[in-house]
Amino acid sequence: MVNATYKVSTLEIRNSTLFDMANGTTILYMPLGVAEISFSYPSLEGPTNITIEEGMLHMDPIPPGPPIISVELLNVRSVLLYNIPVGYKVNLICEYQTPYGLPSVTKIPVLFNDSYTIYDMRLALSDLKVYAVGHEGVPIPNATVSLIISATTIYNMTNQFGYVIFERLPGDVPANLQVSVIGSLETIYSDYVDIITSLNKSVVVNVGVMDLVIGVRNVEGEILHSVMLYLEKELTTLSLIPNGSGLMDAGLIAYGEYRVTIYIIEDGATLPSNFSDAYLVISSETPRLLFLIVDLGEITYSIDAPESGYQNSEIRIAIRIFDAEGRAISGLNVSADLISRWGETLLSFEAEEPEPGIYIIRIPTYGLRHGYYTFSICVRAMDQRIILDTV
């Protein structure tokens, strides 16, 4: 009887056979075979074979000891291992350097039971599909998705459908996700999302952002095509003017608080509206097409008019018009209307604007008899005749 022992690491491979004395030679086959190890991982499409670009494959004994076999893996889909113990439980350990530079270690106990085994080693890798969605669940293309695993951050951009796939991530590791979008005013960041790779394979990251379109209407509900809208947040201002449809595409705007100032452009005049540093909240409740109802805003003025004048001369009235912030309002249609005792407009004198916001009305006194006259200082805008004051 022949007993044989072959020691590899801490493993003692044994075999026995009867010796054929008549023949004089006996072949003793030790239970050491060949295994062809291929590599796959559970991708989003199911088990997928992969090429190991860089890594190591070890076969460790049980109980633990120095590796029985160690081979370097360089751009291989499978590897042949010779003299692997057959009938002995061992650990297969694949140290895979993922394309992101993150190491992934897969340890699988294996019992080979054939002289030539083809074994598919399922690596502890995982794909991660990240959807970036904004307002009302609308996918966000070209968003930057940051995947943070330990000290490594992986960046990727969402495709036209608003998602990105991170392939071959180390499995079962905690990670953080954040999506950022280049908005019209700022870069908009989502909250961090905690995930565990392998466990979370498809993650939707909501970004508080909306592709905002603003329309400006007057009180009659008519869309105003000649407006200027300033959307401000902190120190950044977005200036918008309507397109041919009278709508303003603000682009990607983060949820939050803004200041809105709207100017009404009429006949070259920039009129203040009731939106002057108005407080505007953009939230998930905000409709994507936001209409703002504007009216003429507060006009501040000062009138410098003489209390009396001479016949056959002229009376000069100076009016300075500015908005609530003290900015000159230029281009206005300003007039001084001579009002009868019954309130009828007898004559109207148009103002000149020698300097921005400063309007001069010259009233010739030829033909005016001595007496008292009342002039209404009027501004005509938005089909309104606004009487600023009377002199």
Next chain:
Amino acid sequence: MFYMTNIHIYAYPEYNESIKLMKFSFEVFANQIFVGTIFPDERGDASLDEFPMPSLYNLTPFRIDASGNVRGVDMRSNVTVDLAGIQEYILNRDTQKLSELTMNIYDTHNRRTSADVEMIYVSEGNYIVVLKEKIEGVGTFDTIPQGSCIIKFRHFSSWGIVVEDSFDQNISELVPELSFVLSVSEYTVLTRNLINDPLDDVFVKLYIIAGGNVMDFNIIGISSGDSILFDDMPAENAMIIINNTRAQVEKHSG
């Protein structure tokens, strides 16, 4: 005046006259007259000194009955000679049935091997050990009594196994040369993996199955060049001695 002579008598094996056998006695009859029984000296010579010259005193022919013991075997022979002349006689024709035996011992692979040999002379139901020697491959032994004998070999292998072989033999020639193949052999264990590739550094241990028992003689080795040779091993069906007990090695053993 009398004419006297010296007569010397000795016994020798037929194959070599120069060997004088001891432990013999010679009864001498001169012309049927019993002269006496004489014994050889330390050189093997028995002498009748100052014996009347037989040819002159009608004392011929001479008859000598020799009896003696070689290697424990009693031997007898007689010879009658006509002694003529007046010279000193040396009667050296008292031949005995002895042989000079040469034994060659080989293992089953035709290589010389060593063994202790024991030769047992068989005569009328009596067993007499005539030879007990150690042979290193070949040995030549004088004065081996002819006749039936049993030749036993005991080979002490380097593994501590005693292999015994026994042969019945009839010695009849004067200078026989016999060859024996002992039940000593060698075995090769080829160490391979399961796809038949050579495998080195395998620790191999052989056990011998004999008499129904598995015996561990600590026969070990480590394979190199995909094989290991176990030399000096008992062959198939060999008889081995364990604690003075014989056991036959079984066919499938090691």
